[in-house]
Amino acid sequence: xxxxxxxxxxxxxxxxxxxxxxxxxxxxxxxxxxxxxxxxxxxxxxxxxxxxxxxxxxxxxxxxxxxxxxxxxxxxxxxxxxxxxxxxxxxxxxxxxxxxxxxxxxxxxxxxxxxxxxxxxxxxxxxxxxxxxxxxxxxxxxxxxxxxxxxxxxxxxxxxxxxxxxxxxxxxxxxxxxxxxxxxxxxxxxxxxxxxxxxxxxxxxxxxxxxxxxxxxxxxxxxxxxxxxxxxxxxxxxxxxxxxxxxxxxxxxxxxxxxxxxxxxxxxxxxxxxxxxxxxxxxxxxxxxxxxxxxxxxxxxxxxxxxxxxxxxxxxxxxxxxxxxxxxxxxxxxxxxxxxxxxxxxxxxxxxxxxxxxxxxxxxxxxxxxxxxxxxxxxxxxxxxxxxxxxxxxxxxxxxxxxxxxxxxxxxxxxxxxxxxxxxxxxxxxxxxxxxxxxxxxxxxxxxxxxxxxxxxxxxxxxxxxxxxxxxxxxxxxxxxxxxxxxxxxxxxxxxxxxxxxxx
Amino acid sequence: xxxxxxxxxxxxxxxxxxxxxxxxxxxxxxxxxxxxxxxxxxxxxxxxxxxxxxxxxxxxxxxxxxxxxxxxxxxxxxxxxxxxxxxxxxxxxxxxxxxxxxxxxxxxxxxxxxxxxxxxxxxxxxxxxxxxxxxxxxxxxxxxxxxxxxxxxxxxxxxxxxxxxxxxxxxxxxxxxxxxxxxxxxxxxxxxxxxxxxxxxxxxxxxxxxxxxxxxxxxxxxxxxxxxxxxxxxxxxxxxxxxxxxxxxxxxxxxxxxxxxxxxxxxxxxxxxxxxxxxxxxxxxxxxxxxxxxxxxxxxxxxxxxxxxxxxxxxxxxxxxxxxxxxxxxxxxxxxxxxxxxxxxxxxxxxxxxxxxxxxxxxxxxxxxxxxxxxxxxxxxxxxxxxxxxxxxxxxxxxxxxxxxxxxxxxxxxxxxxxxxxxxxxxxxxxxxxxxxxxxxxxx
Numbered sequence: 048x049x050x051x052x053x054x055x056x057x058x059x060x061x062x063x064x065x066x067x068x069x070x071x072x073x074x075x076x077x078x079x080x081x082x083x084x085x086x087x088x089x090x091x092x093x094x095x096x097x098x099x100x101x102x103x104x105x106x107x108x109x110x111x112x113x114x115x116x117x118x119x120x121x122x123x124x125x126x127x128x129x130x131x132x133x134x135x136x137x138x139x140x141x142x143x144x145x146x147x148x149x150x151x152x153x154x155x156x157x158x159x160x161x162x163x164x165x166x167x168x169x170x171x172x173x174x175x176x177x178x179x180x181x182x183x184x185x186x187x188x189x190x191x192x193x194x195x196x197x198x199x200x201x202x203x204x205x206x207x208x209x210x211x212x213x214x215x216x217x218x219x220x221x222x223x224x225x226x227x228x229x230x231x232x233x234x235x236x237x238x239x240x241x242x243x244x245x246x247x248x249x250x251x252x253x254x255x256x257x258x259x260x261x262x263x264x265x266x267x268x269x270x271x272x273x274x275x276x277x278x279x280x281x282x283x284x285x286x287x288x289x290x291x292x293x294x295x296x297x298x299x300x301x302x303x304x305x306x307x308x309x310x311x312x313x314x315x316x317x318x319x320x321x322x323x324x325x326x327x328x329x330x331x332x333x334x335x336x337x338x339x340x341x342x343x344x345x346x347x348x349x350x351x352x353x354x355x356x357x358x359x360x361x362x363x364x365x366x367x368x369x370x371x372x373x374x375x376x377x378x379x380x381x382x383x384x385x386x387x388x389x390x391x392x393x394x395x396x397x398x399x400x401x402x403x404x405x406x407x408x409x410x411x412x413x414x415x416x417x418x419x420x421x422x423x424x425x426x427x428x429x430x431x432x433x434x435x436x437x438x439x440x441x442x443x444x445x446x447x448x449x450x451x452x453x454x455x456x457x458x459x460x461x462x463x464x465x466x467x468x469x470x471x472x473x474x475x476x477x478x479x480x481x482x483x484x485x486x487x488x489x490x491x492x493x494x495x496x497x498x499x500x501x502x503x504x505x506x507x508x509x510x511x512x513x514x515x516x517x518x519x520x521x522x523x524x525x526x527x528x529x530x531x532x533x534x535x536x537x538x539x540x541x542x543x544x545x546x547x548x549x550x551x
Numbered sequence: 552x553x554x555x556x557x558x559x560x561x562x563x564x565x566x567x568x569x570x571x572x573x574x575x576x577x578x579x580x581x582x583x584x585x586x587x588x589x590x591x592x593x594x595x596x597x598x599x600x601x602x603x604x605x606x607x608x609x610x611x612x613x614x615x616x617x618x619x620x621x622x623x624x625x626x627x628x629x630x631x632x633x634x635x636x637x638x639x640x641x642x643x644x645x646x647x648x649x650x651x652x653x654x655x656x657x658x659x660x661x662x663x664x665x666x667x668x669x670x671x672x673x674x675x676x677x678x679x680x681x682x683x684x685x686x687x688x689x690x691x692x693x694x695x696x697x698x699x700x701x702x703x704x705x706x707x708x709x710x711x712x713x714x715x716x717x718x719x720x721x722x723x724x725x726x727x728x729x730x731x732x733x734x735x736x737x738x739x740x741x742x743x744x745x746x747x748x749x750x751x752x753x754x755x756x757x758x759x760x761x762x763x764x765x766x767x768x769x770x771x772x773x774x775x776x777x778x779x780x781x782x783x784x785x786x787x788x789x790x791x792x793x794x795x796x797x798x799x800x801x802x803x804x805x806x807x808x809x810x811x812x813x814x815x816x817x818x819x820x821x822x823x824x825x826x827x828x829x830x831x832x833x834x835x836x837x838x839x840x841x842x843x844x845x846x847x848x849x850x851x852x853x854x855x856x857x858x859x860x861x862x863x864x865x866x867x868x869x870x871x872x873x874x875x876x877x878x879x880x881x882x883x884x885x886x887x888x889x890x891x892x893x894x895x896x897x898x899x900x901x902x903x904x905x906x907x908x909x910x911x912x913x914x915x916x917x918x919x920x921x922x923x924x925x926x927x928x929x930x931x932x933x934x935x936x937x938x939x940x941x942x943x944x945x946x947x948x949x950x951x952x953x954x955x956x957x958x959x960x961x962x963x964x965x966x967x968x969x970x971x972x973x974x975x976x977x978x979x980x981x982x983x984x985x986x987x988x989x990x991x992x993x994x995x
Contacts, residue, residue, distance in 0.1 A: 326591070545947070
């Protein structure tokens with residue numbers, strides 16, 4: 048049931064009321080000497096449901112609302128936030144932001160300068176078929192119980208499924224005159240099944256391949272979780288008895304359910320301009336992809352085309368305007384073109400530092416209490432224009448492995464050395480898909496790896512993966528982001544066996 | 552937003568009075584923070600966030616539902632109770648439902664410092680300025696984050712329990728890099744008391760390591776004898792304690808599962824020199840006085856002399872298995888030794904000194920096998936002395952295996968790693984044998 052009373056209580060501000068608060072904040076900022084200021088008032092409605100085996104573990108809903116004021120005072124940023132949306136509190140918070148900027152000025156050995164920012168008056172709403180917040184909670188729970196029922200029936204010892212939903216409403220106002228309101232929704236399913244072998248003390252899990260999406264509940268209804276749960280229970284059991292992989296170099300065919308995360312880590316993050324500028328050096332890291340490589344670095348093979356967009360249907364980064372108020376929908380740009388590194392992702396105040404004109408609309412703040420920083424748009428590998436199926440990719444592989452789904456993942460802070468696992472691993476022998484393998488992880492170095500890609504699937508094989516929780520910034524913020532991918536073949540990649548026999 | 556104990560109790564009482572459920576739980580939490588963030592020797596995204604959250608969990612029989620919000624107005628509080636009750640009514644019965652607990656006895660919290668609470672943004676900037684000046688003088692680029700915060704939380708039940716806790720937290724991390732990107736050093740820690748934080752000292756350590764780590768030598772992947780500085784140890788142990796779960800062990804899906812069934816409690820799972828415990832009043836790392844389900848946090852020994860003594864055990868599983876519940880920890884301490892880092896170096900014929908780790912993920916829960924990378928200061932030790940800076944490595948290693956190979960320990964100190972986010976930790980520097988470094992990373 049939709050909690051109409053709760054929504055109403057938190058929604059007692061109409062647009063005019065929100066804009067009045069914005070005017071108060073921007074006025075205080077201007078009088079305080081800020082050369083730029085913005086105000087964001089946000090409201091997040093959330094629902095989280097989790098079912099374990101045959102019982103409901105958690106059913107919770109939430110509303111988080113508040114605002115922030117950001118000021119640029121003589122080249123120094125100041126920022127403050129509060130959950131209390133009254134005129135008096137907005138005034139105090141704007142003064143607090145000015146105070147922070149003022150106090151930090153002795154550290155401003157180089158001043159921040161912003162490009163000329165365009166002005167927009169607009170409203171953008173994510174198109175959606177079924178609003179998850181109008182679907183009765185008990186209907187969702189019944190659906191989840193049926194999914195776990197299927198897993199248990201198929202032999203799972205344990206099964207977990209969770210559905211998380213978010214409605215994000217943002218009202219943005221800036222000192223350049225922009226007034227933008229936006230609404231979008233995310234549907235984020237997750238789950239896994241586990242099987243146990245009591246005699247050996249071994250266990251094995253298989254997680255869902257379903258991705259979180261910027262979609263309504265229609266996405267959940269359109270995915271056959273029960274069929275997947277049945278298959279997952281059987282596959283987890285099969286994995287227990289699968290042949291351990293022999294470490295060595297293999298040709299890999301990576302399913303898009305695996306490859307999207309490799310794209311995220313080894314293409315998405317290295318091409319963030321704030322990392323290249325050193326602004327993340329203390330936490331998320333820097334990047335091997337330095338500005339001198341722009342337009343020159345052969346990042347990958349000629350088959351590699353990576354597009355950044357904020358308009359893809361279902362994309363977690365799909366939005367009309369970014370959190371700097373820069374128009375982002377319909378402004379897609381290539382990051383890698385025919386294998387060459389051609390663009391960074393940027394936020395305001397960055398592009399000029401590498402001789403470019405303006406931000407390409409990649410700022411995001413994960414809450415009303417977070418400072419907008421540069422975050423990923425949807426970053427996707429483009430399909431092969433020529434016809435190519437998954438099975439076409441197996442054809443000339445003598446000794447290889449086909450990897451499905453995400454396992455563990457890790458990459459160094461400059462994005463060279465990575466290690467990825469998976470959910471399912473199958474031997475490829477002389478062009479044919481063989482039996483299941485276990486304990487597989489692949490290691491590689493970004494540029495070498497992408498240059499070894501010599502086959503990719505066509506658009507019929509395209510899959511939109513994604514993560515709800517990409518971490519960056521201090522204090523750390525988590526961003527949702529999608530990555531489209533097609534299956535791709537990589538030659539001679541190092542594979543290790545991850546079983547530790549020395550641990551009892 | 553910080554509510555006093557009286558104000559938190561006032562809002563709690565309003566919510567309890569509004570409740571029509573059989574029983575309910577009311578939680579309130581809020582914080583006020585100030586931070587300066589800097590990179591390339593200049594301030595970047597400085598801020599002063601403030602937040603609040605109030606939550607209600609309602610129960611009808613064995614049905615539960617919860618709702619949370621950020622609005623403390625009377626109308627919003629009424630809507631919150633209604634939302635949680637509606638959610639509960641729509642839920643199926645949970646056979647594992649446990650009724651809320653009544654009044655408990657708690658320790659007195661020691662994690663609050665008024666010196667931290669009164670620290671201003673200007674004081675933070677003033678503490679950072681000399682670090683930036685030192686870095687500039689040595690032609691290095693300093694980046695980092697200095698944050699202070701005050702937070703409060705309360706937990707109440709319709710059975711008469713009300714507990715309130717207030718804490719202060721300080722986090723300081725600093726990285727120094729050479730402009731050509733061939734050297735990098737790091738230092739960092741958490742604290743409760745800003746007045747005891749040595750900001751300049753940490754800056755000097757990061758700068759010194761950046762200078763000494765330039766142009767590292769590339770070494771082959773191998774099993775190495777390593778000296779793990781406290782940040783690295785903190786990361787590994789923080790992840791491992793998350794796996795200390797009685798139910799998972801009993802269900803057969805944990806490193807602590809015994810072959811044939813049951814858990815390995817009471818077994819010598821780790822080396823005899825290993826003792827790990829949590830104590831909310833530990834003077835080095837005071838933690839919250841209550842755990843996330845309202846149970847009192849108390850001194851809990853996880854590993855004693857290598858023996859697995861306790862696993863976290865939720866109330867339902869404890870009742871079912873006739874065990875005492877073991878609440879999740881609110882701080883973590885490893886008992887240290889007396890060997891200084893300098894003396895450890897003297898003991899090593901060939902090995903590596905590792906400053907910190909990065910991007911650690913679990914590869915295999917069966918063995919708690921983790922992978923991750925070294926970062927910001929790896930040094931080669933030959934014949935008892937540091938001889939050269941070394942390249943960064945990827946590791947594939949299990950803390951459960953590592954705790955069987957500890958040769959020497961330094962004194963326990965408060966420590967922070969980027970993966971040890973959950974609870975504050977105090978750990979020693981460790982000298983460890985046969986640590987698996989599986990490939991080289993070109994990152995600096």
